[in-house]
Amino acid sequence: MKYLVLASLLFNLAAAQVWAADTNVGSSRLLRPLSLAEALDLALQQNSAIHKSAADLEATYGVVTQTRAIALPRVTVSGSYSANQETVTDRFKTAGTNASFADAFDFANQRWSTDIRIVQSIYEGGRISSALHSARLTREQALANHQTVISDTLRDVRVAYYFALLTQQQLLVQEASVQLLQQELDETTKRFQAGTVPRFNVLRAEVEVANARPRVIRASNALRIAKDNLANLVGENIPQGTDELALILTDKLEAAPYEVQLTPAIAQALAGRTELAALRLSERLRADQIKNAKSGYKPSVQLFAGYGTRSSQFNSDLTAELHGWEAGAQMSWNVFDGFLTQGRIQEAEALRRRSEAEIEDAMRRVELEVRTAYTTFINAREVLLSQNKVQESAEESLRLASARAGAGAGTQLDVLTAQTALTDARTTEVLAKYEYAVAKARLERAIGQPITVGTNSSVGPSAR
Numbered sequence: 001m002k003y004l005v006l007a008s009l010l011f012n013l014a015a016a017q018v019w020a021a022d023t024n025v026g027s028s029r030l031l032r033p034l035s036l037a038e039a040l041d042l043a044l045q046q047n048s049a050i051h052k053s054a055a056d057l058e059a060t061y062g063v064v065t066q067t068r069a070i071a072l073p074r075v076t077v078s079g080s081y082s083a084n085q086e087t088v089t090d091r092f093k094t095a096g097t098n099a100s101f102a103d104a105f106d107f108a109n110q111r112w113s114t115d116i117r118i119v120q121s122i123y124e125g126g127r128i129s130s131a132l133h134s135a136r137l138t139r140e141q142a143l144a145n146h147q148t149v150i151s152d153t154l155r156d157v158r159v160a161y162y163f164a165l166l167t168q169q170q171l172l173v174q175e176a177s178v179q180l181l182q183q184e185l186d187e188t189t190k191r192f193q194a195g196t197v198p199r200f201n202v203l204r205a206e207v208e209v210a211n212a213r214p215r216v217i218r219a220s221n222a223l224r225i226a227k228d229n230l231a232n233l234v235g236e237n238i239p240q241g242t243d244e245l246a247l248i249l250t251d252k253l254e255a256a257p258y259e260v261q262l263t264p265a266i267a268q269a270l271a272g273r274t275e276l277a278a279l280r281l282s283e284r285l286r287a288d289q290i291k292n293a294k295s296g297y298k299p300s301v302q303l304f305a306g307y308g309t310r311s312s313q314f315n316s317d318l319t320a321e322l323h324g325w326e327a328g329a330q331m332s333w334n335v336f337d338g339f340l341t342q343g344r345i346q347e348a349e350a351l352r353r354r355s356e357a358e359i360e361d362a363m364r365r366v367e368l369e370v371r372t373a374y375t376t377f378i379n380a381r382e383v384l385l386s387q388n389k390v391q392e393s394a395e396e397s398l399r400l401a402s403a404r405a406g407a408g409a410g411t412q413l414d415v416l417t418a419q420t421a422l423t424d425a426r427t428t429e430v431l432a433k434y435e436y437a438v439a440k441a442r443l444e445r446a447i448g449q450p451i452t453v454g455t456n457s458s459v460g461p462s463a464r
Helices: 002-021 023-031 036-046 048-071 101-105 127-194 199-233 262-272 274-297 340-386 390-407 412-447
Strands: 074-083 110-123 300-311 321-332
Touching: 036 048, 036 127, 048 127, 127 199, 127 274, 127 412, 262 274, 262 340, 262 412, 274 340, 340 412, 390 412
Parallel strands: none
Antiparallel strands: 074 110, 110 300, 300 321
């Protein structure tokens, strides 16, 4: 899994560079039909939250490299040069003479030296093995956190896409309602002109049409906002000067069957949620920090080898040099550090206990999230099942009411009531499909079920 995430990260970064190079091309993507699978692909490439998470992941890899540095040898190159005034050179008299040591050996007032040395730590009280282990855990934790951001973003894109579909269908329902009411107004006007109905019926039909038009306006505004929100989530720039985004959504709100059991779902969530995986890795990192802190009680041993060159101390000629290999071992041991190590151990142990508490709390929250999402999904499924054939019944009721009114056996109130019932049935059915799709998306996220980009199991086959 971590290699797939790394490949996805590299692909996302490359795609982001291409997208940033020409924003006009990115904006034109909104002018073409967009499926849910394509929206998810765009979000993986362009969503700002995923980009920021990828940058955090890259920064963490820098931390990993720093953590492993203690186990690798260090190569240092040093050099120095100094020049002293002759008057500051201390001269020692030789026994029984007035000649000085500097006169005898012609002390030079200039010095230089160069050294190259390789230093390898061979014992750090457990810090070496702890650093290597911590580096691996840190890398895995960063991948888990990045995967969490990706999963949350894809869920949000799915919900936003479904909401755009909902507002689109609601607009169609309200427009159909206005069309039906307008047809009723036209028929009533003809009958009034023929003298078969009173003026009151015409006025009532006009009021119904007038009351329905604001619902169309509100539905249109809701669709415009939903499309803008979806464009923002997938990381697309809305073309400048565009009042309304002409985004065509190709999918439909279709309720595909989905079976899930609560107990296995909770078990899957507790085992597979990336948030919990990150916290468990954090707890293991805290354990390594305890080991690292205890190394302060132990010595540090390094081996070194190098090659040095320096000027002669007893020759004023700077080209007269001494050079050769050097090797050895060095050890340091803080016998007493003012209780610094003890304080670090106390801190590390307390942080580990905190990590254990965070894991327990997170597991309870994940279980609660799964239970809530499961209950919401079951409720949405039951509501959706209860709406089967309701729209067909409402359409038949309207047809019968219109036929009875045309034959003089029914009233205008019966027709208006049937039209209202049909509009409510259509609205309820669309809303039930939306709630089912959203509940399914949230339940899959709560369980920790991965989303396969390029397929769509929550909406109809038109998404493929």
